[in-house]
Amino acid sequence: MYYDELKTFVTLAEVKNFTKTAETLLMSQPSVSLHIKNLEKEFQTQLFLRSPKYLKITPTGQILYDRAKQMITIYEQTRQDILEHHNTIKGELKIGASFTIGEYILPSLLFDLQKDYPELELQVIIGNTEEIVEFVRLYQVDIGLIEGQTNEKEVSVHPFMEDELFIVSATNHKLASKDEVTVADLQNQAWVSREVGSGTREYLNHVIRSNGLKVKSLLTISSNQGIKETIINGLGLSLLSRSVIERDVQHGNLSVIKLKNQSFIRTLSYVYSPIMQDKKNVKTFTGALKKKWPNSGYKVK
Numbered sequence: 001m002y003y004d005e006l007k008t009f010v011t012l013a014e015v016k017n018f019t020k021t022a023e024t025l026l027m028s029q030p031s032v033s034l035h036i037k038n039l040e041k042e043f044q045t046q047l048f049l050r051s052p053k054y055l056k057i058t059p060t061g062q063i064l065y066d067r068a069k070q071m072i073t074i075y076e077q078t079r080q081d082i083l084e085h086h087n088t089i090k091g092e093l094k095i096g097a098s099f100t101i102g103e104y105i106l107p108s109l110l111f112d113l114q115k116d117y118p119e120l121e122l123q124v125i126i127g128n129t130e131e132i133v134e135f136v137r138l139y140q141v142d143i144g145l146i147e148g149q150t151n152e153k154e155v156s157v158h159p160f161m162e163d164e165l166f167i168v169s170a171t172n173h174k175l176a177s178k179d180e181v182t183v184a185d186l187q188n189q190a191w192v193s194r195e196v197g198s199g200t201r202e203y204l205n206h207v208i209r210s211n212g213l214k215v216k217s218l219l220t221i222s223s224n225q226g227i228k229e230t231i232i233n234g235l236g237l238s239l240l241s242r243s244v245i246e247r248d249v250q251h252g253n254l255s256v257i258k259l260k261n262q263s264f265i266r267t268l269s270y271v272y273s274p275i276m277q278d279k280k281n282v283k284t285f286t287g288a289l290k291k292k293w294p295n296s297g298y299k300v301k
Helices: 003-015 018-024 029-043 059-087 099-116 129-137 199-210 224-232 242-250 280-292
Strands: 048-050 055-057 091-098 120-127 143-146 156-170 189-193 215-220 238-241 254-257 264-272
Touching: 003 018, 003 029, 003 059, 018 029, 029 059, 055 059, 091 099, 091 129, 091 280, 099 120, 099 143, 099 199, 099 224, 099 238, 099 242, 099 280, 120 129, 129 143, 129 264, 143 280, 156 224, 156 242, 156 280, 189 199, 189 224, 189 238, 199 238, 199 264, 224 238, 224 242, 224 254, 238 242, 242 254, 264 280
Parallel strands: 091 120, 091 143, 189 215
Antiparallel strands: 048 055, 143 264, 156 238, 156 254, 156 264
């Protein structure tokens, strides 16, 4: 397509002056003449009648003028459509998320993403932190969200928010009536926790070790909801994220047990393989994360 030549021709037909056409298009006058000559050769017709006093478009020139206006418009719209196509966020994004994040924190972000990018096809795989890191390493997901730590050197780790955990019990547990408890009160208690490989289990292990707690029994359940139901039925204590217990505490199903002079804060992170860093949909997702939780000091409310 003779886009530049057609643009020159249309401009000349409208201003009817070679010098003004050259000035308008920021080109030399000989270039204007060459463009018109190329078109006349292509269409095998004379496009303008020239004299020292006037420049007049010919009947065939008028035909080309009408078509050229259409062709230029179609060309520019096509270029814009292609540009928008490349910049449109669409296609597939596979997200791996640990249980707490995937079940209680991620859904609100997915809602925002679906609203802002309706053509983006989202897939979420939920597992524990260890599993999600492995999914990322093996490219089974584009990006992962984890609540634990990882020493995996093949993935890049970036914190995106802070999460507070609480010790919880049934409302009729003997510790539930206390305003706060001491480490001594937590000795020889029954605990219910997530499985090995879970970020929540890892954090509970840290709390037990750092406080020198003796554990009466430890029941493992690979489900936050399963843990809550077990606790509600009176079987021990658990350490769970605020996001997991918030509704149950509000509805009076669980009680928070406050440990004197201690709080439990951990960092939630997103992880990806370096090869995924510049993938458009991954960058869109991390941008949405940063927008929703603009700094790592944010706590789940």
